[in-house]
Amino acid sequence: LGLTPPMGYSSWNDCASEITEARVKNITRAMISTGLAAKGFVHINVDEGWLKGRSPNGSIFEDRVKFPSGMKALGEWIHDQEVPGKGKIMKYGLYTCRGTCQCSTQLYHGPGSHGHVSQDAQWLADAGADYLKEDSCCGSQDHATAFADYAQMRDALNATGRPIYFSLC
Numbered sequence: 094l095g096l097t098p099p100m101g102y103s104s105w106n107d108c109a110s111e112i113t114e115a116r117v118k119n120i121t122r123a124m125i126s127t128g129l130a131a132k133g134f135v136h137i138n139v140d141e142g143w144l145k146g147r148s149p150n151g152s153i154f155e156d157r158v159k160f161p162s163g164m165k166a167l168g169e170w171i172h173d174q175e176v177p178g179k180g181k182i183m184k185y186g187l188y189t190c191r192g193t194c195q196c197s198t199q200l201y202h203g204p205g206s207h208g209h210v211s212q213d214a215q216w217l218a219d220a221g222a223d224y225l226k227e228d229s230c231c232g233s234q235d236h237a238t239a240f241a242d243y244a245q246m247r248d249a250l251n252a253t254g255r256p257i258y259f260s261l262c
Contacts, residue, residue, distance in 0.1 A: 094256050099224055101136025101184065110142030110201035114160040114167055121171055121183065130176045130183060136224055137171050138186030139164075141195050144203040151209050153216055168221030186224030186258075187217055191242040192231030205231050206246065214249035218257065225250065228262040 102120050104112040121137050124130045143164060145156040155164045162170070168185040176182050190196060190205035197203065206213040206227070217225055227246055229239060243261050250257045 094258055097133070099136045099138075099184070099186075099258050099260070100134045101138060101186075102134070103136075103138045103140055103186075103226075104142070105140035105188075108142075110140075110198045112139055112142040112159065114162060117167060118170065121174055125174060125176055125183075131179055135176070135182050136184045136186055138188070138224055138226060139167075140188045140226060141190075141197075141203065141228070142201050143187070144189075144195065147204050147209070151212055153204065153209070153213055165220045172221060184223040184258075185221055186226065187220065187222045188226045188228065189213060189217070189246075190228040190230050190232070191239070191246065192229070192233075194231035196228050196230035207232060207242070210242075210245045211249045211252070214246060215253055218250070218253035218255040222255075222257055224258040224260065226260045226262060 102124060117139055124134055143155050143160055145154055147153055160167060171183045171185045172181060174183045192205040193207045194205050195203040232242060247259055250259055
């Protein structure tokens with residue numbers, strides 16, 4: 094799963110938390126049409142900005158203004174894209190934070206996975222994520238606690254049965 098670096102696009106480096114479905118689709122098309130995807134740049138990672146909140150049962154939900162089709166449909170769309178000479182090799186990544194909130198910007202605030210790790214891991218797997226970036230905001234910055242939190246998400250991702258590249262921030 095991690096034999097090579099996960100090369101591709103991260104929305105944070107492009108537009109911070111101001112990411113949209115239309116932008117992700119345009120970037121995906123550009124990665125393919127420029128030939129970058131054929132050279133191994135296949136990860137399309139949607140960083141902070143997609144998550145709207147939690148429902149009363151604790152389940153996360155996406156921002157349907159920014160992502161009108163939803164995150165699962167976006168993942169299916171990315172996975173369905175053909176890379177000339179390579180086939181359907183595109184990968185889909187999402188973001189969360191191990192604390193109680195995401196790192197946030199002036200324009201965006203979202204909940205973290207603290208207290209909902211297994212539930213969030215299953216949601217991410219069900220959405221088709223191939224990659225997860227887990228940030229470290231809004232949680233204890235004690236080294237041992239941070240790595241225990243990361244271990245919880247690792248184990249929860251593994252329990253889903255879906256192979257998901259886990260990136261720690």
